[in-house]
Amino acid sequence: MLESLHLDWSVFAIVLGGALVTWMTRIGGPWLVARVRLGPAANAALEATPGAVLVALVAPAALSRPSDALAAAFVCLIARRVPMVVAVAAGVAAVVLLRRLL
Amino acid sequence: MSTDGITIPASPRQEFAAGVVHCLPIVAGAVPFGFLLGSLAAKAGLSALDMGLMSALVFAGSSQFVAVELLDKNGSGGSAGLAVIGAILLVNLRHLLMGATLEPRFRGIPRARAGLALFFMTDEQWALALRRGPELTLAYWYGVAATLYLAWLASTVAGTLAGALIADPTAWGLDFTFIAVFLCLLAGFWRGVGSLPPWLASAAAALAVHALSPGGTWHIIAGALAGGAVAAIQGKRRARDA
Numbered sequence: 001m002l003e004s005l006h007l008d009w010s011v012f013a014i015v016l017g018g019a020l021v022t023w024m025t026r027i028g029g030p031w032l033v034a035r036v037r038l039g040p041a042a043n044a045a046l047e048a049t050p051g052a053v054l055v056a057l058v059a060p061a062a063l064s065r066p067s068d069a070l071a072a073a074f075v076c077l078i079a080r081r082v083p084m085v086v087a088v089a090a091g092v093a094a095v096v097l098l099r100r101l102l
Numbered sequence: 103m104s105t106d107g108i109t110i111p112a113s114p115r116q117e118f119a120a121g122v123v124h125c126l127p128i129v130a131g132a133v134p135f136g137f138l139l140g141s142l143a144a145k146a147g148l149s150a151l152d153m154g155l156m157s158a159l160v161f162a163g164s165s166q167f168v169a170v171e172l173l174d175k176n177g178s179g180g181s182a183g184l185a186v187i188g189a190i191l192l193v194n195l196r197h198l199l200m201g202a203t204l205e206p207r208f209r210g211i212p213r214a215r216a217g218l219a220l221f222f223m224t225d226e227q228w229a230l231a232l233r234r235g236p237e238l239t240l241a242y243w244y245g246v247a248a249t250l251y252l253a254w255l256a257s258t259v260a261g262t263l264a265g266a267l268i269a270d271p272t273a274w275g276l277d278f279t280f281i282a283v284f285l286c287l288l289a290g291f292w293r294g295v296g297s298l299p300p301w302l303a304s305a306a307a308a309l310a311v312h313a314l315s316p317g318g319t320w321h322i323i324a325g326a327l328a329g330g331a332v333a334a335i336q337g338k339r340r341a342r343d344a
Binding site: 004014030048053054063072083096 | 131134135138147148149150151152156159160161162168169171173178179184186187189190191192193194195196198199200201202204205208216217220221223263266276278280281282283284285286287289291292297301303309312316321324325326328329330332334335337340341
């Protein structure tokens with residue numbers, strides 16, 4: 001129980017920093033609209049950033065070996081058709097199987 | 103509620119209750135998601151208190167997954183910590199666009215009150231608020247916000263407490279969980295074939311930079327920049343053709 005109440009100060013500093021930048025993105029929208037007009041290019045770039053970050057995060061790990069790449073492709077196929085928890089569980093099951101086979 | 107064409111405004115309490123009810127289906131989806139995040143946080147060595155503070159103060163699901171993954175891989179010290187904050191910022195940049203569409207709703211509200219209310223703006227909060235249209239009230243907003251906030255806090259902390267009980271998560275292919283989660287989150291950002299070019303650019307840039315400096319977080323920055331640049335070109339072209 002005591003372990004669950006342990007506070008890591010370096011993690012806490014990250015949490016505070018992350019909280020501040022996140023809050024700024026939340027209040028920044030209305031603030032920006034009242035002052036500047038974003039062009040279509042800036043708009044499209046902002047819109048694409050979260051997806052690009054996620055792609056960059058997974059690409060090296062997902063393509064590290066054939067079994068993981070296949071399982072990743074499988075998750076992509078089912079991700080929009082089933083609830084997320086189901087897709088994740090199926091993906092993990094697939095990777096365990098594929099790693100044994102390949 | 104309307105008699106002779108005159109609408110009687112709902113009381114704040116009714117508005118709050120409507121917000122709570124409308125986000126219940128979302129809560130059903132968010133709770134397992136939060137639980138999963140918590141168990142991954144435990145694997146990364148975060149305590150329930152660490153996780154609880156992150157959920158309470160950052161309160162942004164996708165970025166918290168990214169943060170936990172980076173903490174697991176690179177730790178929290180020095181420049182690794184700054185990279186985590188940078189990654190959280192990048193994932194949450196979309197809030198700027200979401201907030202921009204809500205600007206008309208917040209126009210008459212004093213700045214401090216708007217600043218507090220906007221702290222709770224998540225993807226789900228935004229979608230419900232937008233659907234409410236011009237009738238959106240602060241009471242409705244807080245009905246949604248309070249429910250989502252409590253559900254998120256409780257489920258992530260519970261997940262961390264439960265996750266700490268699992269001895270060796272990697273033995274069960276659980277190291278793949280992050281990849282699967284990120285791919286599911288990515289699927290949520292799919293807007294048709296036009297999403298593909300920025301994503302491919304990001305993948306190419308990330309793989310190239312990762313090959314040069316594995317282990318760091320530079321490949322994420324490279325991917326974000328490459329994806330953003332391609333999207334900017336697409337946006338410019340769309341505007342020209344329109």
